[in-house]
Amino acid sequence: MIVKVNKEEVRIFKGANAKHAILKYILKNKMDVSALDNIKVFDSKGHEIGDDSPLKEGQSITFKI
Numbered sequence: 001m002i003v004k005v006n007k008e009e010v011r012i013f014k015g016a017n018a019k020h021a022i023l024k025y026i027l028k029n030k031m032d033v034s035a036l037d038n039i040k041v042f043d044s045k046g047h048e049i050g051d052d053s054p055l056k057e058g059q060s061i062t063f064k065i
Helices: 020-028 035-040
Strands: 002-003 008-011 041-045 061-064
Touching: 002 020, 008 020, 020 035, 020 041, 020 061
Parallel strands: 002 061
Antiparallel strands: 002 008, 041 061
């Protein structure tokens, strides 16, 4: 399935959570994986969500380190 992380499309497996999508984004953009330890995740409306939140096809999330 495809979701958007920081406005960039990321392909993840069905049943994945926010942390899986962010990890894929981090690896795709060659960022430091240790950044996963201190992230804040937000839904498309700006509400903070847990990194274990399940995702649906087409959903958008953002994260800040």
